[in-house]
Amino acid sequence: MPAGLEEAVREVSRERIRGASWAISTLARGLLEDLESGRTLDCDRASQVLRTTLPGMGSLEVLAEVVERLCNRPGELAEALRRLMDYVEEAGREAAERAAEFLSGAGAVSTVSFSRAVQLTILAARPRVVYVLESRPGGEGVAMARHLRQSGVNAVVLPDSAAGLAVSRSNAVVFGADAAGLDGCLRNKLGTLPLAASAAALGVEAVAVFESYKIVSRACVWEGVETRSYRVEGWGDVEYPVFEPIPLRLVSYIATELGGGRAGVEPLRLYRRLFLGEVLGGDV
């Protein structure tokens, strides 16, 4: 349980598995603790910290926006943060229920990385088998598969090079998003683009499930996202961006807590407006 923003930032920076929803909740709680303890919030600093803690993670960019809009009204900001935390708690589940409808009847599904919304989607859709790409560097796919197996899902881990194999055995592909951009891309863990491209190449539908608090203005860029280091056996360390852009044209359906349907920028614009209205009150 973090004590204030600074501690929350440290916790989020250390984390390697849990994703965007956990991060926005943790940081919102940290901010709220600061506000409730009566400390004065340094708005510029708070906003900058939120934008640089995990660059590329859309939920933190949206949280920074909320802070920037309400920073000179601490009471309203505290209220918005409370609404946001309640909202996050429920939104993933609702998005997952919607995504599960797009997967209904899919006997075999492929996915990549670890997303709580995808996990809930699979638990709701109950496919016969789920192929989870290992998702190196990081290996979040293994954590995902273990969680699924604990819930009685027949999960199978495959190496990342098997993205095409996984798709060829599946009726649908499903993945989450760390951000969704009004410029026409989703942003998700490195490895999502080859999976989505393989789905498009083999004519298998791809479903993206994410919450509307990840909708940002730009996601079609490779630059400016968190980078990490990966040790290649027999070679050495290489730098890689944690997130990558997936053009919406490679995605068949999007599902959020506010609605779902054919992938496109227009619904993203709508869900973003609705979400901000919900959290900020009338102040959109």
Added chain:
Amino acid sequence: MPAGLEEAVREVSRERIRGASWAISTLARGLLEDLESGRTLDCDRASQVLRTTLPGMGSLEVLAEVVERLCNRPGELAEALRRLMDYVEEAGREAAERAAEFLSGAGAVSTVSFSRAVQLTILAARPRVVYVLESRPGGEGVAMARHLRQSGVNAVVLPDSAAGLAVSRSNAVVFGADAAGLDGCLRNKLGTLPLAASAAALGVEAVAVFESYKIVSRACVWEGVETRSYRVEGWGDVEYPVFEPIPLRLVSYIATELGGGRAGVEPLRLYRRLFLGEVLGGDV
């Protein structure tokens, strides 16, 4: 240096890096040693051994065909095997020269796995940088990158999940083929399909370079190819097929020692006929 077919088969079965050209030469030499020592060749057994040593590797399927056609004429078979070995020696280089023309002007190129023809192509085209996917399971990409670096090429290894990243940084993608099928697919190491699909999705041209002695009737299948076991950290062992089919529609250009141009089944049919004529003499 193998002594006879049996020893050659053992050598090829143990090998984990060297590819189709080395395998066909090694096995052809083994067969020739048997023939030259005056042993009688058990045709059915030789053909079956060739077809099951590395199922999915086109060059061995073609070698089996040659053996089947000439088995009752040992003198002609020996002559054909000698012609084949000479042919293999030169063909990769010639295919690479042609492929390099398709890459001319490409400052950055991405590839996967280890192919001698691709290696020669890159040495001929001399791009500014070559992104090589690690190519797990097996990690042949690391061996490829080390060889390229030893030849002064600026090679960079990336994890397999970075297939989309590699393509986004490249002007072209180049890969080899373990088989090319008249049914409309190439067959290459697992991981080639996500790379080719990413190239198609991002509008980057893909060049496949291979020798005509890999052209077989069928390559659009996942079944019937060599499988191996891969240890996923934190999960356990999983089975994977070593090769996968890549639909020709994801490939922009093919380059062989006998010609090159837009990818398609018709040129494959032509190159196969020309190659068999060359090796078998008039007996096509």
